[in-house]
Amino acid sequence: MELFGLFKMQFICHLFICYVFLVSGLIVNFLQLCTLPLWCINKQLARKVNCRLAYCVCSQMVALLEWWSGTECTLYTDPESYPFYGKENAIVILNHNFEIDFLCGWTFCERFGVLGSSKVLAKKELAYVPIIGWMWYFLEMVFCKRKWEEDQKTVVQSLQQLKDYPENFWFLLYCEGTRFTQKKHKISMEVAEKKGLPKLKYHLLPRTKGFCVTVQHLRGTVTAVYDSTLNFRNNEIPTLLGVLNGKKYHADLYVRRIPLDSIPDNEAECAMWLHKLYQEKDEFQEKYNLTGRFPGPTLTPSFRPWALLNWLFWILLLLFPLCLLLLQLFQSGSTFIIFTTVVLCFAASLGVRWMIGQTEINKGSSYGNKGGQVNNIA
Ligand SMILES: CC/C=C\C/C=C\C/C=C\C/C=C\C/C=C\C/C=C\CCC(=O)SCCNC(=O)CCNC(=O)[C@H](O)C(C)(C)COP(=O)(O)OP(=O)(O)OC[C@H]1O[C@@H](n2cnc3c(N)ncnc32)[C@H](O)[C@@H]1OP(=O)(O)O
Numbered sequence: 458m459e460l461f462g463l464f465k466m467q468f469i470c471h472l473f474i475c476y477v478f479l480v481s482g483l484i485v486n487f488l489q490l491c492t493l494p495l496w497c498i499n500k501q502l503a504r505k506v507n508c509r510l511a512y513c514v515c516s517q518m519v520a521l522l523e524w525w526s527g528t529e530c531t532l533y534t535d536p537e538s539y540p541f542y543g544k545e546n547a548i549v550i551l552n553h554n555f556e557i558d559f560l561c562g563w564t565f566c567e568r569f570g571v572l573g574s575s576k577v578l579a580k581k582e583l584a585y586v587p588i589i590g591w592m593w594y595f596l597e598m599v600f601c602k603r604k605w606e607e608d609q610k611t612v613v614q615s616l617q618q619l620k621d622y623p624e625n626f627w628f629l630l631y632c633e634g635t636r637f638t639q640k641k642h643k644i645s646m647e648v649a650e651k652k653g654l655p656k657l658k659y660h661l662l663p664r665t666k667g668f669c670v671t672v673q674h675l676r677g678t679v680t681a682v683y684d685s686t687l688n689f690r691n692n693e694i695p696t697l698l699g700v701l702n703g704k705k706y707h708a709d710l711y712v713r714r715i716p717l718d719s720i721p722d723n724e725a726e727c728a729m730w731l732h733k734l735y736q737e738k739d740e741f742q743e744k745y746n747l748t749g750r751f752p753g754p755t756l757t758p759s760f761r762p763w764a765l766l767n768w769l770f771w772i773l774l775l776l777f778p779l780c781l782l783l784l785q786l787f788q789s790g791s792t793f794i795i796f797t798t799v800v801l802c803f804a805a806s807l808g809v810r811w812m813i814g815q816t817e818i819n820k821g822s823s824y825g826n827k828g829g830q831v832n833n834i835a
């Protein structure tokens with residue numbers, strides 16, 4: 458193994474990367490808090506400032522994927538759609554099979570200049586994750602409890618808020634509602650059967666309510682749906698810990714741009730439209746598994762330096778106080794201070810490990826492990 462590869466696997470490197478992420482993230486959270494008065498004076502300016510601040514955090518993870526692990530993200534799409542990417546508001550639909558699918562999504566957001574403003578319909582639990590979850594609150598992220606009776610009002614309200622958003626944004630929807638596991642797949646296919654819908658091999662049955670309500674309430678605000686299907690070459694199973702260890706992955710993303718005008722507004726028709734879309738997505742995955750590629754040409758946008766520059770900025774800014782602290786620590790010679798510092802470092806690394814755990818499928822929720830009530834719709 459090359460020397461740099463070995464270096465990337467060292468615990469001390471991970472500790473330092475996490476230190477930069479934690480401290481810069483908390484600084485950003487604090488600055489976001491300071492923008493609260495600005496919301497009353499100039500809401501659009503406050504939103505723009507928060508997009509820039511969010512970029513400082515998200516782009517560190519993108520830099521980790523692109524520059525540290527060297528992961529390649531290839532985009533398959535048609536040349537007519539390409540000029541629209543990053544120039545319009547869009548709803549993005551993505552399969553939910555991989556622990557770093559959100560990170561690959563962020564990488565494309567970065568390449569098309571919408572990273573700071575990108576949005577997702579996220580489970581409420583993520584709102585409490587320090588740094589990322591707290592940051593999302595200021596980005597007007599849409600949260601749901603995955604209980605429609607309770608979500609309906611809040612989801613609609615949050616979507617209405619986005620009507621005058623001052624930056625182009627992509628609104629990500631994982632319509633499957635949870636990550637793919639064999640157990641969840643089996644149960645959701647039982648639901649599909651009861652509903653009279655064709656079975657899917659690579660996806661869970663999509664939950665249609667979130668999509669239909671998003672289409673209804675963002676009509677006029679977004680112009681298209683980007684149907685995105687992600688896969689990794691050579692059956693790679695990527696993880697965030699792998700990325701932190703500098704492991705290189707190869708992501709392929711197939712994107713189809715579908716004008717919003719072509720999607721029905723009526724809830725039942727919209728739901729059927731989504732089911733049909735997932736049947737097509739399943740076929741793309743089948744073909745990918747057979748041929749190792751998605752249909753159409755690859756048009757991968759080039760690297761932008763900003764994510765790396767932002768990361769280097771925080772590294773340089775936070776390296777100095779760290780060195781100063783360590784120097785003072787050892788000069789003090791106090792066993793108590795040294796012990797306290799070691800305990801704090803240990804607690805911080807446990808905290809980061811917990812955050813990374815949020816991305817791990819085997820620590821996922823039990824949502825989708827039960828069938829629930831089923832209406833025949835086909
Ligand atoms: C050019 C480049 C293009 C693209 C680049 C790609 C991406 C980049 C884009 C943006 C990036 C931005 C940000 C990314 C950052 C981070 C993301 C990280 C994570 C967050 C993700 C999550 O948290 S996912 C979980 C939360 N989200 C969702 O759940 C969304 C989908 N769900 C819904 O829409 C739901 O409808 C709901 C949540 C709104 C409500 O859920 P609930 O369960 O209450 O209700 P439903 O009514 O939907 O469910 C009941 C119906 O479902 C049937 N049923 C019952 N059991 C099952 C089962 N096991 N499987 C399937 N279906 C089931 C039941 O019969 C009911 O049927 P009905 O016919 O009555 O509807």
Ligand SMILES: CCCCCCCCCCCCCCCCCC(=O)OC[C@@H](O)COP(=O)(O)O
Nearest residue numbers: 478517518521589635636812813815816821822
């Ligand atoms: C420079 C970078 C340093 C890295 C160090 C630490 C990074 C820690 C980052 C933690 C990021 C946490 C937020 C990511 C959100 C992704 C979570 C996700 O994919 O959610 C799953 C839900 O969709 C469905 O949940 P389940 O029902 O499957 O359960």
